[in-house]
Amino acid sequence: MSDRTNLSFREEKGNRKGIFAWILSTDHKRIGILYLYSIVAFFLTGVVLGILMKLELLAPGKTVMDPATYNAIFTLHGVIMIFLVVVPGLPAVFGNFLLPIMIGAKDVAFPKINLLSWWIYVFGAIIALSSLFMAGGPPDTGWTFYAPYAFKTNTNMLPAVLGAFILGFSSILTGINFIVTIHRMRAPGMTWFKMPLFPWTLYGTGWIQILATPIVGITLLMIVGERVLNIGFFDPALGGDPILYQHLFWIYSHPAVYIMILPAMGAISEIIPTFANKSIFGYKAIVLSTLAIAFVGYFVWGHHMFTSGMSGTALYTFSLLTFIVAIPSAIKVFNWVSTLHKASIQLEAPFFWAASFLFVFMIGGLSGIALGALTTNIHLHDTAFVVAHFHFIVFGGVGFAFMGAIHYWFPKIWGRMYNARLATTGWMIFFIGFCTLYLPMFFLGFSGMPRRYYDYVEEFHGPNVVSTIGSWVLALGLIIILYNLIRSATKGEVATKNPWGGRTLEWTVDSPPSLENFDEIPVVTRSPYDYRKNIDE
Amino acid sequence: MNESTNNASNFVSQVDSAFVFIFGISIFFLLGITAFLVYYIIRYRKSKNPVAEHIEGNNTLEIVWTVIPTILVLAMFYYGWSGWRYQKEVPDDAIPIKTIARMWSFTFQYENGMITDTLFVPKDKAVKLDLVALDVLHSLYIPAFRVKQDMVPGKEALIWFESGREGEYDVYCAEYCGLLHSYMKSIVKVIPALQYEEMFKIDSSAIAVNNIEVDKRTAGAAVTRKYGCNACHTADGTKLVGPSYKNIMGRTRTVIRDKEEIEVVADEDYIRRSIYEPNYEIVKGYEKGLMLSYKDQVTEEEFQLLLDYFKYLSE
Numbered sequence: 130m131s132d133r134t135n136l137s138f139r140e141e142k143g144n145r146k147g148i149f150a151w152i153l154s155t156d157h158k159r160i161g162i163l164y165l166y167s168i169v170a171f172f173l174t175g176v177v178l179g180i181l182m183k184l185e186l187l188a189p190g191k192t193v194m195d196p197a198t199y200n201a202i203f204t205l206h207g208v209i210m211i212f213l214v215v216v217p218g219l220p221a222v223f224g225n226f227l228l229p230i231m232i233g234a235k236d237v238a239f240p241k242i243n244l245l246s247w248w249i250y251v252f253g254a255i256i257a258l259s260s261l262f263m264a265g266g267p268p269d270t271g272w273t274f275y276a277p278y279a280f281k282t283n284t285n286m287l288p289a290v291l292g293a294f295i296l297g298f299s300s301i302l303t304g305i306n307f308i309v310t311i312h313r314m315r316a317p318g319m320t321w322f323k324m325p326l327f328p329w330t331l332y333g334t335g336w337i338q339i340l341a342t343p344i345v346g347i348t349l350l351m352i353v354g355e356r357v358l359n360i361g362f363f364d365p366a367l368g369g370d371p372i373l374y375q376h377l378f379w380i381y382s383h384p385a386v387y388i389m390i391l392p393a394m395g396a397i398s399e400i401i402p403t404f405a406n407k408s409i410f411g412y413k414a415i416v417l418s419t420l421a422i423a424f425v426g427y428f429v430w431g432h433h434m435f436t437s438g439m440s441g442t443a444l445y446t447f448s449l450l451t452f453i454v455a456i457p458s459a460i461k462v463f464n465w466v467s468t469l470h471k472a473s474i475q476l477e478a479p480f481f482w483a484a485s486f487l488f489v490f491m492i493g494g495l496s497g498i499a500l501g502a503l504t505t506n507i508h509l510h511d512t513a514f515v516v517a518h519f520h521f522i523v524f525g526g527v528g529f530a531f532m533g534a535i536h537y538w539f540p541k542i543w544g545r546m547y548n549a550r551l552a553t554t555g556w557m558i559f560f561i562g563f564c565t566l567y568l569p570m571f572f573l574g575f576s577g578m579p580r581r582y583y584d585y586v587e588e589f590h591g592p593n594v595v596s597t598i599g600s601w602v603l604a605l606g607l608i609i610i611l612y613n614l615i616r617s618a619t620k621g622e623v624a625t626k627n628p629w630g631g632r633t634l635e636w637t638v639d640s641p642p643s644l645e646n647f648d649e650i651p652v653v654t655r656s657p658y659d660y661r662k663n664i665d666e
Numbered sequence: 667m668n669e670s671t672n673n674a675s676n677f678v679s680q681v682d683s684a685f686v687f688i689f690g691i692s693i694f695f696l697l698g699i700t701a702f703l704v705y706y707i708i709r710y711r712k713s714k715n716p717v718a719e720h721i722e723g724n725n726t727l728e729i730v731w732t733v734i735p736t737i738l739v740l741a742m743f744y745y746g747w748s749g750w751r752y753q754k755e756v757p758d759d760a761i762p763i764k765t766i767a768r769m770w771s772f773t774f775q776y777e778n779g780m781i782t783d784t785l786f787v788p789k790d791k792a793v794k795l796d797l798v799a800l801d802v803l804h805s806l807y808i809p810a811f812r813v814k815q816d817m818v819p820g821k822e823a824l825i826w827f828e829s830g831r832e833g834e835y836d837v838y839c840a841e842y843c844g845l846l847h848s849y850m851k852s853i854v855k856v857i858p859a860l861q862y863e864e865m866f867k868i869d870s871s872a873i874a875v876n877n878i879e880v881d882k883r884t885a886g887a888a889v890t891r892k893y894g895c896n897a898c899h900t901a902d903g904t905k906l907v908g909p910s911y912k913n914i915m916g917r918t919r920t921v922i923r924d925k926e927e928i929e930v931v932a933d934e935d936y937i938r939r940s941i942y943e944p945n946y947e948i949v950k951g952y953e954k955g956l957m958l959s960y961k962d963q964v965t966e967e968e969f970q971l972l973l974d975y976f977k978y979l980s981e
Contacts (some may be wrong), residue, residue, distance in 0.1 A: 281802060410723065411722075438815070438816055445749070456736055460728070469706035471719040472719075505685045505688065580842075
């Protein structure tokens with residue numbers, strides 16, 4: 130068993146048996162894996178729903194389902210992907226597994242709260258999806274639950290809203306836990322600017338989770354009050370204001386995009402220097418831009434509402450702030466690319482994911498500029514262009530980073546290697562499928578095809594066919610990736626402590642790590658990305 | 667961009683040039699950075715360059731690539747903002763047309779009271795649409811004109827445009843509004859100003875909507891088009907969100923009234939209730955709350971036309 134000295138956290142026998150040794154474990158690594166399995170299960174559900182939507186859009190008119198089913202499917206796709214997959218996403222899986230190890234701690238600050246947050250997540254997910262099995266069927270409101278339609282529909286939108294409310298608590302608890310862990314439990318010598326970038330992004334994300342999530346909680350409670358008690362907050366028929374709802378919804382849901390993307394940027398900031406064998410370019414610039422994004426990201430929510438009829442002052446203020454928030458993201462991209470200058474690049478699957486992340490993230494970000502400018506937004510708002518834009522950010526950005534992260538830390542988590550060639554093949558097919566799926570939607574949106582459309586006129590047929598074919602290619606890539614990873618988790622070659630030559634602390638511990646991660650807490654003396662010296666020196 | 671929409675409205679050239687400006691800068695950066703990325707990957711791959719150089723950063727570069735994007739985004743912001751300001755300056759002499767949206771139809775009411783389901787606008791004249799939503803959020807979207815505005819129940823909103831090109835353009839609802847959202851659409855017909863004025867001289871009643879003589883008994887069909895009834899009801903027996911008009915008169919129907927199932931005969935009173943108090947009773951198998959009352963909209967004269975039409979369809 131190579132260089133292993135202790136029992137791994139998987140083999141360690143606690144005082145519980147079987148599945149209870151996992152679902153009642155307070156070990157941050159086991160909780161990370163619990164999140165991983167839950168999130169992957171929901172992700173695959175969301176993917177199947179997405180493929181069904183694309184299948185329906187293969188041709189005008191009815192293809193495989195009626196409009197009621199289609200509307201329910203795009204709502205569920207959004208609810209599952211946003212609330213159950215990408216928002217918890219990287220922090221819950223890789224944050225839990227790696228944050229304590231990367232900062233040289235034995236666990237997070239509050240291990241029991243950590244387990245509680247997973248249980249709340251599962252409970253919220255069950256509530257949210259219970260509508261599937263109730264008379265009336267799942268909600269058909271879109272994941273945004275816009276008033277007043279959300280109050281008129283006869284479908285079960287309340288369970289989804291309550292589920293999202295409960296999931297919010299899971300998110301808040303994780304945020305608090307990570308912030309306290311980072312403040313209090315860094316290894317001796319690890320000053321703030323000696324901390325790796327992934328923990329830095331978890332720190333930024335933690336603050337957004339704590340400060341923004343309560344707003345969506347309050348909003349969702351107001352919906353419950355309105356639907357159950359007929360209090361008129363948002364429904365004009367009761368004297369409420371639908372625009373108020375949109376503000377409250379986006380005050381949370383826009384920062385939520387940064388909850389998703391910051392840890393994704395963190396993972397990319399880990400992968401690139403490791404595979405470039407070179408210090409990351411502009412460490413401090415990346416840290417500061419992370420904090421800038423977390424801060425300015427609070428004040429741009431209005432750009433979801435440029436056509437809603439807000440005042441002119443609000444419109445140009447939000448538009449200006451939206452442009453400002455683009456700058457720190459651009460700075461990050463420049464720094465990542467510059468890291469490769471005079472590097473020595475290992476061409477492995479995690480690096481391919483990171484490099485393609487840069488490409489799709491740029492497309493996502495640059496298309497956001499056309500949406501942030503007022504006059505072009507008026508034309509493009511609520512069209513397929515927007516759908517393409519946010520899939521490039523959320524699926525392209527967060528999804529590609531997640532894939533990169535799982536290929537990067539796979540040897541650490543499972544203690545085994547995957548088939549490198551198959552991993553690269555899977556990535557390439559997935560990448561081609563992704564671009565084929567979403568690029569035509571930019572064109573459709575510019576030509577005027579509104580989003581959330583069950584049916585469309587003949588003019589939009591061609592690009593939709595290309596897009597649907599892309600969804601099949603993407604699915605094929607995903608199957609190859611999953612096959613490779615699942616098979617390798619038990620049958621792969623045994624991994625060493627540091628298969629990629631990383632310099633951060635997780636590569637100094639066993640693969641998989643022992644229960645308490647470190648035999649003795651390390652003392653940190655050097656910056657996290659110093660590739661001049663070997664890690665053991 | 668597209669020849670067929672060129673000059674379709676006074677906003678097209680400005681919106682498209684802003685788009686081209688932003689798109690051009692975006693493509694420049696996308697291709698430029700990707701080129702660097704690919705070049706570095708090839709040039710500095712491990713087999714070619716086994717030892718990396720230690721570089722921690724460069725403050726001059728950080729400043730350069732903070733300042734340049736800042737200037738560019740401010741320019742793009744300004745470009746977007748100035749185009750938008752023009753879209754908000756409604757000329758005083760713009761012709762008002764009241765636009766009513768409901769699930770799932772648009773109707774247009776002109777200054778003289780005439781109502782159509784197709785939007786007729788005169789060429790080379792400013793038109794402003796006063797937007798009213800009756801039930802849920804809708805959004806009036808004319809892609810060829812580059813205009814869009816959400817329609818919020820209880821709130822007033824308006825958009826204006828001036829079309830310089832005769833033709834027919836699609837009108838869509840861009841804000842998701844429930845089951846038949848993707849079928850909520852209409853057409854805007856840009857016609858010469860003279861012809862536009864002629865339109866109001868002939869007759870303001872529903873029969874004149876399409877300027878053709880119609881059989882008196884099927885005149886009600888024009889009324890159904892005028893109020894957008896056909897988004898949810900058909901004349902051929904097909905079941906949509908609401909029941910069909912075909913074979914309705916005199917037949918016994920099972921309806922739900924106060925949660926109880928009862929049988930009623932579809933007579934004149936029943937049709938009247940169905941239009942003016944649509945949620946009083948619901949035909950079994952359909953959903954409550956989807957239809958709003960047409961009280962104060964469908965006139966007595968139009969109601970009689972509808973009745974004749976339904977009788978005709980039930981023969």
